[in-house]
Each structure stands twice: as C-alpha cells, then as structure tokens.
Amino acid sequence: DTAVSQTPKYLVTQMGNDKSIKCEQNLGHDTMYWYKQDSKKFLKIMFSYNNKELIINETVPNRFSPKSPDKAHLNLHINSLELGDSAVYFCASSQQTVNTEAFFGQGTRLTVV
C-alpha cells in the first residue's frame, strides 16, 4: 500500500518536449513537495504546497509549473525540456510544514537527450 506514489518511474525524452510527472499521497497529509536530486545526490527543494496553496517556490525556471488539484495530488509539468533538467525528481508529503518528517516517493528519473 504505497504512501507516496509518483509516475512514471523513468522518463526519457528529447530536448524541447513537454512532460508531466504525477504524484499522489494517501497519508492524509496537508503538505506536498517537489525535490530535484542531481547526479551528485544533492537534494534541492523546488516547490511546496500546503492545502493546495503554493507556499514555497524556489528559484526554478518558469518552465516548471506545479499543479495541486487537491490535497492528495501534486503534479509537475515541465515545458521545453533542456539537457540540464536531467535528474531524479522526488515528490514528498508531510503532515505539517516544519517539524514533521517527510515521506518520499520512489522518484522519477528524467533523462533529456
């Protein structure tokens, strides 16, 4: 019974394409996140939503657009993909915004060729 699930697990696409990654959590959490992990394993937050409202929007190109249709879902759409977008993208959720742990999905490995 997966707590945070994201699809697809692997995504290979050409430069210039538009792609989406979907995320769903069944934990009843209020807060969801998107993180980007680069090839050196460095983890950087991109976006955070609390009850469908955007609360964190880091310095991310506006080609990246998150959408939260409801509390349990947070999708990530990427326009005009570039080689530098290749990374593993993790969705996560937590009960609150600060002092609780995050539960992570399995990751989506995006490769732009």
Add this chain to the structure above:
Amino acid sequence: AQSVTQLDSQVPVFEEAPVELRCNYSSSVSVYLFWYVQYPNQGLQLLLKYLSGSTLVESINGFEAEFNKSQTSFHLRKPSVHISDTAEYFCAVSGHTGGFKTIFGAGTRLFVKA
C-alpha cells in the same frame, strides 16, 4: 538562514566496525533535526529525528544520533555496521526561519565492505 553541512562525502568502513557520520547545522532559532537514508534507486526514508526532549535519539535498526546544541551538531553513529547499511545518508534541518523549508545536507555515502 539555516544550513546543513555533512563533513564527509564518503565513508568506507568494514563490516562490524563502528561508524560516525557527521552533521553540523547553523540556525538562529530552535530547530528540528532529521537523518534520512536513501538506498540505491529508492526515495529517502526517515531514519530518526530530534524534535525536543532527550538529546539522544535512536532508530529501530541500531543507529543513534545526539543533538548537541553547543556544538550545533547532530552526528549519526552505529556501533557495528552491516553490508546492508550501505546507502546514502542525509542530515536535514527544519525550523521556522527560512520560510518553512527543510534544508538537506549534501549527503554522505556509507560504503560497508566485507
């Protein structure tokens, strides 16, 4: 602003030896501290956390970490490691400064050798 420094990018160790993974943080207010583990091709999983109370916290698989406010550290230790402990370990800090963000360290790769 908050920050997290993991002092070692890689720690090779022999099976059954003790290990310490170091983590230092900077923050001007009270913080909450976490250690996460990432096995190959998987997402991060919580290993242990310090929110308040006892400064020594333990995980179910033998890891422990001690919150040291004076040294602003939260080092992770295990007295005897197993091959299966080979993974990437991330220290993280969360607090009310920095806009409710959890900041992750750069990670430490623990490699346990037979």
